[in-house]
Amino acid sequence: MSNSEKYLKVFVDTLEIRSEEAEGLKYNSIANWDSVGHMNLVAALEDAFDIMMDTDDIIDFSSFEKGKEILASNYSIEF
Amino acid sequence: MWDFSQYGSQIALINDLGEKVSYGELQQDCEKIKSVIEKRSLVFCLCENKVGSVAGYAAFLNHQIVPVLLNAHLEGGLLANLLETYKPEFLWLPKEQIEKFPSMAKVLDIRDYSLLKTDFGEGHTLYPDLALLLTTSGSTGSPKFVRQSYANIKANTESIIEYLNLDCSERAITTLPMNYTYGLSIINTHLMVGGTLLLTDKGLMQKEFWEFFREEGATSFGGVPYTYEMLDKLRFYRMKLPELRYMTQAGGKLIPELHKKFAEYAKETGKKFIVMYGQCEATARMGYLPADKALEKCGSMGIVIPGGKFHLIDADGNEITDANVTGELVYEGANVTLGYAECAEDLSKRDERRGILQTGDMAQFDEDGFYYIVGRKKRFLKIYGNRVNLDEIDRLIKGKFDNLDCASAGVDDHMYIFVTDNSKALAVKEFVVEKTKLNPSAFQTIVIDQIPKNDAGKTLYKELAKYYEG
Numbered sequence: 001m002s003n004s005e006k007y008l009k010v011f012v013d014t015l016e017i018r019s020e021e022a023e024g025l026k027y028n029s030i031a032n033w034d035s036v037g038h039m040n041l042v043a044a045l046e047d048a049f050d051i052m053m054d055t056d057d058i059i060d061f062s063s064f065e066k067g068k069e070i071l072a073s074n075y076s077i078e079f
Numbered sequence: 080m081w082d083f084s085q086y087g088s089q090i091a092l093i094n095d096l097g098e099k100v101s102y103g104e105l106q107q108d109c110e111k112i113k114s115v116i117e118k119r120s121l122v123f124c125l126c127e128n129k130v131g132s133v134a135g136y137a138a139f140l141n142h143q144i145v146p147v148l149l150n151a152h153l154e155g156g157l158l159a160n161l162l163e164t165y166k167p168e169f170l171w172l173p174k175e176q177i178e179k180f181p182s183m184a185k186v187l188d189i190r191d192y193s194l195l196k197t198d199f200g201e202g203h204t205l206y207p208d209l210a211l212l213l214t215t216s217g218s219t220g221s222p223k224f225v226r227q228s229y230a231n232i233k234a235n236t237e238s239i240i241e242y243l244n245l246d247c248s249e250r251a252i253t254t255l256p257m258n259y260t261y262g263l264s265i266i267n268t269h270l271m272v273g274g275t276l277l278l279t280d281k282g283l284m285q286k287e288f289w290e291f292f293r294e295e296g297a298t299s300f301g302g303v304p305y306t307y308e309m310l311d312k313l314r315f316y317r318m319k320l321p322e323l324r325y326m327t328q329a330g331g332k333l334i335p336e337l338h339k340k341f342a343e344y345a346k347e348t349g350k351k352f353i354v355m356y357g358q359c360e361a362t363a364r365m366g367y368l369p370a371d372k373a374l375e376k377c378g379s380m381g382i383v384i385p386g387g388k389f390h391l392i393d394a395d396g397n398e399i400t401d402a403n404v405t406g407e408l409v410y411e412g413a414n415v416t417l418g419y420a421e422c423a424e425d426l427s428k429r430d431e432r433r434g435i436l437q438t439g440d441m442a443q444f445d446e447d448g449f450y451y452i453v454g455r456k457k458r459f460l461k462i463y464g465n466r467v468n469l470d471e472i473d474r475l476i477k478g479k480f481d482n483l484d485c486a487s488a489g490v491d492d493h494m495y496i497f498v499t500d501n502s503k504a505l506a507v508k509e510f511v512v513e514k515t516k517l518n519p520s521a522f523q524t525i526v527i528d529q530i531p532k533n534d535a536g537k538t539l540y541k542e543l544a545k546y547y548e549g
Contacts, residue, residue, distance in 0.1 A: 014520075016519055027284070027285065031512075031516070031518075032518060032519055034282070034518055035282040035283060035284040035309060036305070036463060036517075036518035036520060036521070037518055037520065038284040039284065039308070039309050039312050040520050042312065043312070054314075055313050055314050055315075055317060055318060056286075058284065058312070058313055059284060059285060059286040059288075059289060059313070060286050062285070062286070
């Protein structure tokens with residue numbers, strides 16, 4: 001599985017969405033991505049990519065795209 | 080309830096858009112609201128952590144107007160049911176929501192809130208000391224409200240101010256909804272001492288929350304167990320928050336491991352971590368663990384608040400006098416609320432508890448008199464700090480799905496819904512999520528052949544535990 005697929009799968013599984021819904025998705029734009037969902041999302045991403053996210057990155061992670069950008073620039077994950 | 084004039088130019092409210100409201104201005108807002116609502120009217124107050132929401136609430140309490148505090152994002156159908164059941168004279172709600180009620184006339188705008196007059200027409204007979212109504216569950220829209228009196232709120236507010244040692248230099252940031260008794264107690268205490276409330280609906284997982292926190296120099300916040308799990312995940316311990324003086328925790332039992340971590344963090348950084356215990360039925364607080372005992376008595380909810388009394392009773396109602404014996408916790412104090420209301424007629428009811436509350440929590444005390452909560456008598460869970468009644472969930476599901484047998488059970492933050500029909504499992508979960516408006520990760524459906532029952536047809540919930548207890 002490519003990193004992009006892995007990343008998408010975490011969103012689909014954690015937030016219980018369809019894969020088409022992931023693109024453009026923002027924090028709090030759906031009920032499932034609230035603070036609880038966010039915590040689950042971070043935990044799942046940390047597991048999937050074997051990383052430990054910093055506080056600033058966790059709270060900066062405000063959309064599907066932003067998360068990708070953070071993983072790419074701060075955790076050397078290539079998409 | 081509050082005398083705002085004594086604090087004049089001091090700042091009462093600040094929101095995350097930079098709007099500031101002084102106590103003098105708050106007083107003026109209150110006067111405007113008072114001039115258009117008769118005393119002893121019933122108002123549904125749809126709460127958000129916004130300046131208008133707090134200003135309206137303050138006006139209602141100061142002028143003998145009785146609010147029902149509800150979440151502004153309560154599901155439409157549930158709100159409609161409550162409106163029909165209680166027929167309030169007014170609605171106090173965020174401006175952007177007024178289009179939802181086209182048949183109601185707008186009376187007034189104050190800051191980000193509007194007042195609508197309903198067309199129910201009839202008045203209510205309200206018990207003279209009735210101050211406000213709060214939901215017990217918060218999210219399922221149950222019409223069962225807790226009736227709190229002016230004397231209840233005053234007593235509890237004064238007691239909290241005393242044990243937390245609050246003064247006008249406090250700047251609490253909102254982390255809880257104001258229609259939730261714990262969030263409300265933070266508002267009540269700060270308005271009483273002339274402190275400042277930093278109002279935001281942004282959450283701990285958002286950058287804007289922390290920017291607001293730092294810019295305005297928040298001195299305290301409160302959190303339910305789940306809040307502390309999130310803070311732990313955020314590696315809160317590494318954040319630089321020099322203005323922060325103390326953190327409180329209530330709304331369910333924090334796991335001892337996290338209790339210890341936060342107590343240690345507080346000790347190392349010269350802050351205070353205060354675990355507390357309470358219920359909406361006791362206005363807000365009944366017990367607290369003094370900060371200097373946070374480590375030594377880790378896992379304990381502490382001692383009784385000033386002005387209250389705790390004791391334990393056994394199954395026969397006899398007082399337990401030995402340490403480390405489990406019994407039901409009973410509280411006595413001026414903050415024990417009047418009782419419940421389940422319909423509009425109940426609003427005229429008198430004080431049914433007379434200062435004594437059987438909490439439904441099972442507890443023990445140690446040799447030094449510190450209390451530990453060990454279980455619950457009633458069938459409810461706390462999910463992210465919200466009380467969710469399991470029997471009510473079962474009733475809701477059975478009402479929606481014909482001929483479906485179900486039973487819900489679980490532990491705090493994890494509910495398991497047992498059903499016997501695989502094809503309905505997903506729809507049941509979606510229905511419960513929609514009704515409770517809680518994150519779906521708290522709910523799991525488990526399909527079993529049949530719901531275990533005794534000969535009399537009563538569900539044997541204990542037999543379900545084997546499916547989810549590791």
